[in-house]
Amino acid sequence: ELQHEHMLSRQAFRTNTSRPNGGNPGKKQSSSASTSSGNHRSVSSIHGTESYESGYSHISRRSEQVGPPRTIHRPDPVLEDKNDTVQNVKFIISDLNKAIGHERRIAAITNACAEFDHWDTDKHNIELQLGCSNVLSLVLSMTDNEDEIRMLCSALEMVYRASTAIVSKTFQDVGPAVVPLLIKLLEKCESSHLKHADVSILNITKVLLYFSRVSELRFTLARHQGMLDALTRVATSALSPDSRVLRMRVIANLSNSEENKVLMISYEGLLDSILKIAALDLSDKAREYASASLMDLASSTETQIVMANHDKLLSTLVKLAVTDEEEETREYAVTAMQNLAFSKENRERLVTYAEGVVVEALQKALSTDSNEKSRRRAAGALTNLACEETAEIMANHNALVETLAMVTTQDKSDDVQKRASLALTKIASSLTTDSESFETTMNALIVAAASPNSTGIPAVFRVKARNASRRAEMARIPLLIETLAEMSTLSDYSSKDRDNATRAIMHLTNESDNRKIMCNKVVLKALLIASNLEGKDQIETRDSAIVAIERLATEVSNRQYMARHEGLLVVIAQAAERESRSELAGEKNSQPRLAKQLLMSLLLAM
Secondary structure, eight states: OOOOSOSOOOSSTTOOOOOGGGGSOSSOOOOOOOOTTOOOOOOOSSSOOOOOOOOOOOOOOOOSOSSOOOOOOOOOHHHHHHHHHHHHHHHHHHHHHHOOSHHHHHHHHHHHHHHHOSOOHHHHHHHHHTTHHHHHHHHHHTOOOHHHHHHHHHHHHHHTTSOHHHHHHHHHHHHHHHHHHHHHHHHHHHHSOOTTHHHHHHHHHHHHHHHHTSGGGHHHHHTSTTHHHHHHGGGTSOOOHHHHHHHHHHHHHHHTSGGGHHHHHHSTTHHHHHHHHHHHOSOHHHHHHHHHHHHHHTTSTTTHHHHHTOHHHHHHHHHHHHHOSOHHHHHHHHHHHHHHHTSHHHHHHHHHGGGTHHHHHHHHHHHHOSOHHHHHHHHHHHHHHOSTTTHHHHHTSTTHHHHHHHHHHHOSOHHHHHHHHHHHHHHHHHSOTTOTTHHHHHHHHHHHTTSTTOOSHHHHHHHHHTOGGGHHHHHTSTTHHHHHHHHHHOTTSOHHHHHHHHHHHHHHTTSGGGHHHHOSHHHHHHHHHHHTOOSGGGHHHHHHHHHHHHHHHTSHHHHHHHHTSTTHHHHHHHHHHHHHHHHHTTOOOSSOOOHHHHHHHHHHHO
């Protein structure tokens, strides 16, 4: 079964957090610096003050003596900065451990925030490795003060701005304790009237997002008690827009893990919450991450049937794919439909749902979406949907085959043209012999054949021409014979395509009613070229052309016209000679040897 870009799935989907002002802190950071003697700054001030002591080496000028100059050793500023960071962080940790009483804890936490509030990943790595998250989590677990909770959540968010490698490494130590604590606090902030609850919710969600960025942690995170409950509340709790977007990002990251897909689909209320955000949320980013989550969840063969039978899910995907203003949101929705169409059991359901609204959405995305990826994946979805059970419905759907032909010839992307052609040929080849859409589909194939990116069209014509009940109809479709003649001769087509086109002509000449209308200059020229082919790989094509000529000559009224066609008698004479040699050699031939008789009849007609 043809699979077209099936089960596409993002890797580490958009997980980097936004940094203020393009990566630089939006405010001046309060920080400490070691003096030249190595002593730490005073932390008696809650806000902290910068105190730098500049030291200059007093280097006397070189004496005018003979010999090499003395080497001046200057300290490595990077190493000094790292050492300063280590000393400062150790001091902050010590200060937090020793802080007893509310006022001293507030002062210690404030100094910690001043130290940690930056976007230097290397420094955050040091902070995590020295155990800052451990001590902050410990202090957080022992306080009920609302100001302390807010500030500690902020400090935790700051230190977890580290690299994913270090977050993953340190998670083994502190994760099993900090995640349940944060989930519990999240529920408390949402259900009670805590002071600054919005700020705490935002920072807790950021920490969970940093964890979910690490692919190795997603399995564990999804199975922490209360985690999926917290994610399900994204559509029901009174969250700020930023918090809602961040929580959807966590859902999107967790749904990217193969091990989580079945769990998340089956978890009560979670899918409905995702669909609510996708369909109704006013935030473009929230809808984008909801759409991405649906795409990832649909990439598993274990979830596809359940999802395809969810009416609200299908209607939401259609809405996102057709009406959303954000390109990526539309792309993810189209990809989700493509993933669902991969399962054979879903194809008829998707094609017939709500009188073909899924097919209509894919058709619109293919023909009008400005995003090339959306158009390409819409073509892939239509290819996946086409099969014997659905081909007739799709061919009859609101000019779908005409749209596929138009895209095959006019889309500005070669890749989209190829995929649209693939969808069209799959629909055409899957149609039954008594299809009511036969002529419409043949006309669409004729149009699509003009594209240099069309694929498989000669093979479809060949297969259809083998059906005796359709030969007369095919030969009378405008431009079909001319298209076959062109396909059989142009070097733009592959050797296999030229062979299929020649065989299609041969099959059509097997119908006696077709022989008069097919005996024309265009067809004879194409057959003459094919008859002159040389090489072992061209023998079957050449023989097919000779058989077609022989069949055309069985119509007596054609012979005089054929005999006068330039070069045709020579070709038949050569064929007669080959047959004679084959007969003398005792070779078996699948076709009767008629070239000699044909040559005589043509000469007689002259």
